[in-house]
Amino acid sequence: MSKITSLTDAIHEYVHDGDSVALEGFTHLIPYAAGHEIMRQGRRDLALVRMTPDLIYDQMIGMGCARKLTFSWGGNPGVGSLHRFRDAVEKRWPHPLEIDERSHASMAAAYTAGAAGLPMGILRGFVGSDLPKYNPNIRFVECPFTGEKLAATPAINPDVSIIHAQKADRKGNVLLWGIVGVQKEAVLSAKRCIVTVEEIVDTLNAPPNACVLPSWVVDAVCEVPGGAFPSYSDGYYDRDNAVYIEWDSISKDRDAFSEWMKFHVMETNNFEEFRERLES
Amino acid sequence: MSKITSLTDAIHEYVHDGDSVALEGFTHLIPYAAGHEIMRQGRRDLALVRMTPDLIYDQMIGMGCARKLTFSWGGNPGVGSLHRFRDAVEKRWPHPLEIDERSHASMAAAYTAGAAGLPMGILRGFVGSDLPKYNPNIRFVECPFTGEKLAATPAINPDVSIIHAQKADRKGNVLLWGIVGVQKEAVLSAKRCIVTVEEIVDTLNAPPNACVLPSWVVDAVCEVPGGAFPSYSDGYYDRDNAVYIEWDSISKDRDAFSEWMKFHVMETNNFEEFRERLES
Amino acid sequence: MKEATPTEMMTIVAARRLKNRATCFVGIGIPSMASNLARLTHAPEIVLIYESGTVGAKPTILPLSIGDGELAETADAVVSTPEIFAYWLQGGRVDIGFLGAAQVDRFANLNSTVIGDYASPKVRLPGAGGAPEIAALAKETLVIIKHSSRSLVDRVDFITSAGYLDGGDARQKAGLRGGPSAVITDLGVLVPEEGANELVVEQLHPGVSRERIQEATGWELRFSDTVSETEEPTDSELSVLRNLIARTESARAR
């Protein structure tokens, strides 16, 4: 299989039922097209990982792809709840969802540890919080120099990480810029990794010290223009806030949600067709 | 005192006898001018910190500024020994030098911890090495998730860090690029910090995700063109390898060293005069 | 000028607490509005850090999400998420953190996790986000919340972010410094009483009576000896804020 491939083939080859899967992107560059393709291909029992689940995980949870969610903030930014996520946790619909709930700082430290080949990240955190009472994945270590108690968070090492970036070159080197979130860490902590990009170019012309992922750490690069919609790609298009707002009413009702997903995602062949149906 | 100031004033105000002082720069952007000014002002009992001591620390150690050195590699890159460093350790000249010796990876983790407000950094390191037998600053912690033994290194938090960068704007925001080493961490881990720059410009025009230090984390910015000589500044001048090679013979002999330092550094008023005497 | 709405009031009261050159760790919504209002009025050199990794953002319009392109474009530096939490928040560089929550209790503990039981919650809230570490590591935090007896409660159902825990020196004993310096609501301002660290009313917004604020609070409120009426928003505060919002809305409509 060549490194530069179609999204369909990449998801088929690298995302398997039961995998732990991280789709990262902090508001910016969220890999929506890849999330849709995972649903289209009917993946099940995924252990989803993401700091801020966002709409794409709401959809995947509602469609029954996920058995578990590792996360730190599950809301619709600036709008309110993720109703499918809530329904899964509150009413176990479409089935129960195991949660591994942390904080942003500890998720970031956990990805960092994963990328750095360490079994845990350490941070000053969780003191006084009730989270450690409910999450056995939050523990504490003692500093052998000062005796201080520090929080420890187990490394995140997904079976597969997926990110969206602005550009790749024909060899599969990837360039992203702007708000880069934990994407580098998500890629470097994963066993396998897929990158969707706005475009494939002859040369990246990356500025010094830019966030570049060399092709040999990436398994598949897929050209998917607009693949972060309704999130955004700095330099390409803005966030479509209306979609985020509309999602609130679509997702509130189970039937309305299922129908919307069927029409827009499951019955389309790819992200382009999804966009067409959405805009028609 | 204004943020943008002369190097003389900055060293006078921020570097005190007895301080722990880190001058960082990995081959590139080594703050030579600042090191010279510290010697000119006759600072004593400094606890020097630097991954790769290089010629500038060889000079400071030989001139008797240092009581202690925290480091991971003390050689003249591509040339051989740092003779003044060796003389201090082997023969206690001009006086004994306490050493806290680590490895690159642990120094990097220690600066990172210092910048991150943690008392220690953790790494996979030192297993099987004799260094932990001699350095009580290398200890081990157990991962509460996997039971693995990981090396711990105490955070580095210098009293003052000094780096050289390419540019600052008139507000004192600093931009560096190319091989950036541990400079950001050195600055963010320090109580006080001085940055010398090649030039002060109206606007930085920093590319996205560039290494920028906002003015409010920097205490003093000093315009010192060529201030990294004989190291280099990417975009300004190359490394002067001849100076590195010549240093070997200058520094081998105590008297030759002392005379050279007196004439070139101690009897000059600033880095510009040093350069003139060197080239004459 | 038209009277301030409750949201405007909260925003202006919060903005007034921000000193020039303060470093603020800012979330979306009122915190972002308040700190940008401060930046456009009395605190031009305030430093805004958003958890998406933008340091020194100077947006001309308000961001809708924490990671809007506007923030990255106007920032002094854009760093990764691990770095923003490790070097900038945990590194001790944040003077003031803003926090919202579904519930705050009499010792200023915050809940943004669940209403009801954790394992089978009545309402599953979005969760912690950056809050526990902001609450623990900022030198000072400001809590902004709409006043009601469901949001200001005697005991939060779940402590997501530590305030003063059981009150007194419990927070300090747990090894935490800082803490909430004020809870700003649409009715007034509550501050932790020295020593006990129980929230007491320090300010009542114009037209709000002691009875009204008590009625909207889930515990028996105490009032500071120096309780005062909040100064009316000035015309300048109101017009800068309203211009900012109008600018934001017109930019978003495009």
Place this chain on the structure above:
Amino acid sequence: MKEATPTEMMTIVAARRLKNRATCFVGIGIPSMASNLARLTHAPEIVLIYESGTVGAKPTILPLSIGDGELAETADAVVSTPEIFAYWLQGGRVDIGFLGAAQVDRFANLNSTVIGDYASPKVRLPGAGGAPEIAALAKETLVIIKHSSRSLVDRVDFITSAGYLDGGDARQKAGLRGGPSAVITDLGVLVPEEGANELVVEQLHPGVSRERIQEATGWELRFSDTVSETEEPTDSELSVLRNLIARTESARAR
């Protein structure tokens, strides 16, 4: 073509061990020369990582320092020093690490710290640098050292970087994988014998006798059953290497 010098021989023998697409953590000197030679001959897609933070450097001339501008300009990515050690070396992305040392012993342990006693050394060497972690974390390491009875010793004065420790499975028991796969000298190539992990001679360079290599070694050497003579450098290897060096020297003279 003029016969290979000892340094050229070491360089060529090291280069031959580098497979295409291998990721190499490279130091200055012979390692840099060898891996660039490999890149310019049989391994065009080899990935060179220098500890100064350059990933995928493709220098046209040899760097004199580990942080030459040439490395940054030709690299795919230039990252910070903490990142290069944490994400790239410790993260398990390095196939082959190169190490030099002042001393190597019969179990391939390396000393670059002191000759004599640590507290008052006869010779203070530069120290560890990146070596202990390269030795521990690269999937495989190659040691390059000039052969003499002072450098190939029965026991190193100080273990800076772990080889096979006391031999046998000592390294594995200590929790380390990988390990030195070869010690390449100007006289031959030594490899750890399976099981015992004692260095035995596997190759002798052309014209080097068993007696000569034994004389230059500080312990009683054993020879592999399959000991062979190193293949002569080809004209192509020699000319590419000499061109690279000439190009480097002429660039430096400018």
